[in-house]
Amino acid sequence: MTADNKPIIIALDFPSAAPALELAERLDPDRCRLKVGKELFTRAGPAVVEQLQSKGFEVFLDLKFHDIPHTTAAACSAAAELGVWMVNVHASGGRRMMEAAREAIDAGRHRPLLIAVTVLTSMSADELTEIGLFTDPADQVMRLARLAHQSGLDGLVCSAQEAAKLRDEFGAGFKLVTPGVRPAGADSGDQRRIMTPEQALQAGASYLVIGRPITQATDPVAAFEHIQQQIAVSR
Numbered sequence: 001m002t003a004d005n006k007p008i009i010i011a012l013d014f015p016s017a018a019p020a021l022e023l024a025e026r027l028d029p030d031r032c033r034l035k036v037g038k039e040l041f042t043r044a045g046p047a048v049v050e051q052l053q054s055k056g057f058e059v060f061l062d063l064k065f066h067d068i069p070h071t072t073a074a075a076c077s078a079a080a081e082l083g084v085w086m087v088n089v090h091a092s093g094g095r096r097m098m099e100a101a102r103e104a105i106d107a108g109r110h111r112p113l114l115i116a117v118t119v120l121t122s123m124s125a126d127e128l129t130e131i132g133l134f135t136d137p138a139d140q141v142m143r144l145a146r147l148a149h150q151s152g153l154d155g156l157v158c159s160a161q162e163a164a165k166l167r168d169e170f171g172a173g174f175k176l177v178t179p180g181v182r183p184a185g186a187d188s189g190d191q192r193r194i195m196t197p198e199q200a201l202q203a204g205a206s207y208l209v210i211g212r213p214i215t216q217a218t219d220p221v222a223a224f225e226h227i228q229q230q231i232a233v234s235r
Ligand code: C5P
Pocket: 011, 013, 037, 120, 121, 122, 157, 179, 180, 181, 189, 191, 209, 210, 211, 212, 213
């Protein structure tokens, strides 16, 4: 088991700051972390990240940067200066881009964890072929995972199905952040290859990104507590 004592990252996929801050008000920063993604950040900007942090939360800024090395590095520096706990880039941006991101973060005063997305879990083999990648998605994940590891990144976003293999190859220190997790009996929504939180942690996940099973629940705090209890029992 490689998770720390706060393995759950709640995805605040809301269209404005108000519901995100309302939910944060009801949560305990000693028991979970929060993820701000493209929708909330594009609508509410750095201010919402600062407000969540001022409530004591560690924030994963999930903007999946993918650009020329100089621009990606500058974006990572900006995220670090915002004080976030974790930031991510697309591994398909290549070695030089990831190394530039690594250097930018290491040069700063505050050093968030820097992780990479390999292949978006929404991509099928046919869709990879359509963009000129004549390879099995699992092979492409491993290729990009190795490149991210060699480029000095701290870990990966990956599906829980990939976690065991990646944990074997990269060892205990490498962070594996897995979305697409669903508590037993929950609606899978548009997520496909899902695992329960306990299964994902047993497979080697360090952190679990959980959105709608908590944010769309009638009682989000009770939903969080229920998942937390399931994890505690399995540990
Ligand atoms: O609501 P749900 O639990 O499906 O939310 C999962 C979160 O993880 C969303 O914010 C989504 O953008 C993110 N994510 C994902 N699959 C990936 C990478 C990120 O679902 N491969």
